[in-house]
Amino acid sequence: MDFKRLFTRKSKSSSIATQRLQLILTQDRFEVSEDSMKKLQFELTEVLAKYFEFTMHSVKMSLKREGSSYVLMADFPYSKSDKLR
Amino acid sequence: MGKVIVITSGKGGVGKTTSTANLGTALAMIERTVVIIDADVGLRNLDVVMGLESRVVYTSMDVIEKRCDLDKALVKDRRVEDLMLLAASQRNRKDDIKPEQMQEICEKLKQEYDFVLIDSPAGIEQGFHNAAAGADEAIIVTTPDVSAIRDADRIIGLLQHQGINSINLVLNRLSPTLVKNGNMMGKNEVLDILNIDLLGVVPEDTGVIASTNRGVPLVHSEGSPGAEAYMRIARRMTGQRIPIPEMQEENFFANLLNWFSRNK
Ligand SMILES: Nc1ncnc2c1ncn2[C@@H]1O[C@H](COP(=O)(O)OP(=O)(O)O)[C@@H](O)[C@H]1O
Ligand SMILES: [Mg+2]
Numbered sequence: 001m002d003f004k005r006l007f008t009r010k011s012k013s014s015s016i017a018t019q020r021l022q023l024i025l026t027q028d029r030f031e032v033s034e035d036s037m038k039k040l041q042f043e044l045t046e047v048l049a050k051y052f053e054f055t056m057h058s059v060k061m062s063l064k065r066e067g068s069s070y071v072l073m074a075d076f077p078y079s080k081s082d083k084l085r
Numbered sequence: 086m087g088k089v090i091v092i093t094s095g096k097g098g099v100g101k102t103t104s105t106a107n108l109g110t111a112l113a114m115i116e117r118t119v120v121i122i123d124a125d126v127g128l129r130n131l132d133v134v135m136g137l138e139s140r141v142v143y144t145s146m147d148v149i150e151k152r153c154d155l156d157k158a159l160v161k162d163r164r165v166e167d168l169m170l171l172a173a174s175q176r177n178r179k180d181d182i183k184p185e186q187m188q189e190i191c192e193k194l195k196q197e198y199d200f201v202l203i204d205s206p207a208g209i210e211q212g213f214h215n216a217a218a219g220a221d222e223a224i225i226v227t228t229p230d231v232s233a234i235r236d237a238d239r240i241i242g243l244l245q246h247q248g249i250n251s252i253n254l255v256l257n258r259l260s261p262t263l264v265k266n267g268n269m270m271g272k273n274e275v276l277d278i279l280n281i282d283l284l285g286v287v288p289e290d291t292g293v294i295a296s297t298n299r300g301v302p303l304v305h306s307e308g309s310p311g312a313e314a315y316m317r318i319a320r321r322m323t324g325q326r327i328p329i330p331e332m333q334e335e336n337f338f339a340n341l342l343n344w345f346s347r348n349k
Contacts (some may be wrong), residue, residue, distance in 0.1 A: 012267030017231050018274050024231070025238050025278065065238075065280040068245040 022062060029063040029070055037061065044074065052078055087118075087195040090202050090322075091220035093244075095236025097207030099228045100257035103293055103303075104315075105204035106134045108224075110302040111319035113168035117199040120159065122171045122190070124216035125206040126182060129173035136300020137162060137170050146174035149186045155193055164305065169198075180211045184218035191219025200322070209243060217244060222251040224284060228258045229270040238279060253284035255318065260289045261332040272329075285318035287311055288332060 027034060041059050060075040092105045102125075109121035122145065123131035132138040143158035148171075159169040171190070174181075194201045205216035217223065223244050227237040237254075244252055256275055263269035272286055290311030296303040303312045304319075317327050 014264070014267050014270045014274065017270050018278070021231050021234055021278055024235055028235065028238065029242070065241070068250060 026062045087199045089191045089220045090222045091217045092224045093205035094226045095240040096233045100226050106302045107304050107315040111304045111315050113165040118167040119200045120169045120194050120198050122203045123173040124203050126173045126179050131204045132172045141172040144172045144174040187215045188219040226255045253282045257287045258289045287314040
């Protein structure tokens with residue numbers, strides 16, 4: 001019997017919807033393909049990696065509506081152990 | 086001088102026609118002069134939802150093709166003061182009308198009426214552009230699901246591109262119980278994603294279907310949650326500052342608990 005499965009609750013379907021929408025809308029608003037997004041993320045990380053040490057997978061990008069324009073948001077989380085080079 | 090407001094969504098079946106009928110009626114009930122226009126040429130149904138289908142003689146197409154005057158084409162709703170309907174032609178197609186022609190009709194009507202509400206067809210093609218052509222403002226109707234919100238986002242972009250900057254959201258068919266148990270996106274999640282101003286939240290209300298069957302907009306039957314939500318939205322549209330209440334659960338026990346906690 002899978003006890004772990006029994007006790008860890010499934011994520012709520014509403015938060016899954018929110019996450020999926022955020023991804024879909026960022027692509028819609030950017031008007032770029034998923035591939036181009038990944039490439040952009042990768043290249044941005046490469047540039048930043050010259051100065052910081054990053055865990056690549058944690059990078060998150062989104063496009064947020066502000067009035068009639070958009071703000072590009074990129075999160076590059078890093079921890080204290082990621083030192084400035 | 087009145088305001089022309091397009092009620093639109095991208096996706097079909099989310100409540101544009103229901104909202105146009107109820108907000109038009111609600112605005113007339115609080116003593117505004119109102120025209121509601123069906124811009125869903127070829128698939129008209131605002132007249133049916135309003136229960137006015139048997140009294141439609143002329144349509145916007147007859148006005149455009151000069152078979153009758155604009156005033157003569159308006160059907161008066163006799164249940165309230167100052168509420169008129171301009172029906173769409175059922176035999177024509179969406180591209181039989183040009184944006185300039187819709188614009189002309191809207192310009193004329195807003196000289197005389199406080200509110201001109203336009204029920205937009207679904208989609209992002211010609212029919213949508215015609216509906217939005219004469220609009221000063223927009224109301225986006227969406228339900229709290231992924232595809233409706235995605236389409237709403239696209240429509241917001243198109244409206245802004247057209248220069249419409251007053252864009253407000255009506256979130257329709259929200260079920261407080263589903264939101265609470267995590268199976269429906271809530272008001273704040275939707276707002277966070279779309280990031281436009283919220284005009285109001287309309288709950289899922291079975292009364293909507295009954296009222297459509299009868300051809301009597303819900304706001305005529307006081308006391309139902311949907312009717313109250315639409316009345317509040319109409320008041321906000323006239324500039325009154327009315328707070329958006331947190332939704333009550335439709336569940337009996339939850340209501341009972343709520344009642345006890347309020348009355349102790
Ligand atoms: N708040 C609501 N509660 C329950 N049913 C609703 C609600 N709003 C709309 N509906 C139903 O959803 C369906 C589609 O509504 P409609 O207004 O015709 O959408 P649209 O004009 O966007 O295509 C109709 O059957 C209507 O009765
Ligand atoms: Mg409709």
